[in-house]
Amino acid sequence: MLIWLLGKSGAGKTFFAKKITKYLEKKNIKCFHIDGDEFRKYISIDLKYDLKSRYINGLRVFKFCKYLISKKYTVVLSMQSAFRDMQKKNKKNFKKYIQINLTRTRSINKFKRNEKFILGKDIKFSPLKGNLNIQNKIKNTEKNFLLIKKYLNKKI
Numbered sequence: 253m254l255i256w257l258l259g260k261s262g263a264g265k266t267f268f269a270k271k272i273t274k275y276l277e278k279k280n281i282k283c284f285h286i287d288g289d290e291f292r293k294y295i296s297i298d299l300k301y302d303l304k305s306r307y308i309n310g311l312r313v314f315k316f317c318k319y320l321i322s323k324k325y326t327v328v329l330s331m332q333s334a335f336r337d338m339q340k341k342n343k344k345n346f347k348k349y350i351q352i353n354l355t356r357t358r359s360i361n362k363f364k365r366n367e368k369f370i371l372g373k374d375i376k377f378s379p380l381k382g383n384l385n386i387q388n389k390i391k392n393t394e395k396n397f398l399l400i401k402k403y404l405n406k407k408i
Contacts, residue, residue, distance in 0.1 A: 253326045253408070254317055254346045258333060258379050259354035264388045264396075265330035268354065271397055272404070273328050281408065284320050286313065288331025303334070310338050314345075321346070326408075339380045350407060352400065353382035356389075 255272060257265040266287055273285040291313055292299065299305035310333055317327045333339065343349055384403050386396050 253348035253350070254321065254342065255326065255328045255350045255352065255404075256342065257328070257330045257352045257354060258339075258382065259388075260332065260356065263354035263356045264393065265332075265354055267393070268352070268397065268400060269328045269330035272400065275401060275404070276326055276328070276408075279408070281326050282324060283326040283328055285328045286316065286320075286331070288313065288329070291316075291331070306333075307335060307338070310335060314338070314342065317346075333379070336380055343380075348407070350384070350404070351380070351382040352384045352386065353379050354386050354388050356387075 255269075257269050257272075259265050266289075269285050269287070273283050276283045288309075292309055295316075296305075296309040296312055299309050310331075313329065313331060317329060320327050339351065343351070384400060386399065388396055
């Protein structure tokens with residue numbers, strides 16, 4: 253199974269992915285968390301942040317996901333993506349697939365003015381509708397995690 257948490261920077265992808273991973277491990281489900289930033293830092297270090305590089309990185313991530321799933325892992329992926337076609341392919345190619353879209357209520361100004369290829373700033377971000385679509389506010393994180401757990405319990 254692939255559980256993909258999708259959203260702009262600061263939406264809570266990694267935060268919820270870590271919570272989901274711990275939750276699944278407590279249920280004795282063999283799982284593996286892939287953090288998109290960490291994957292890029294160690295595996296796709298040769299790539300830039302332009303659209304072509306982002307697409308190649310996405311292909312690499314999903315090949316690794318397929319490998320882990322073939323080894324009976326549930327993969328929890330926290331990664332941005334600007335590519336609707338990649339989301340469609342994943343829905344088609346992964347038998348068990350859950351997409352959780354996270355949005356945040358406030359923008360995060362952690363980017364430098366001259367940075368380019370920022371998802372949601374320079375690069376359009378319009379994901380397909382997810383299985384769960386959560387408006388994440390810091391004060392609602394526990395409530396939102398309960399929604400995620402409730403949904404996962406129906407699917408696993």
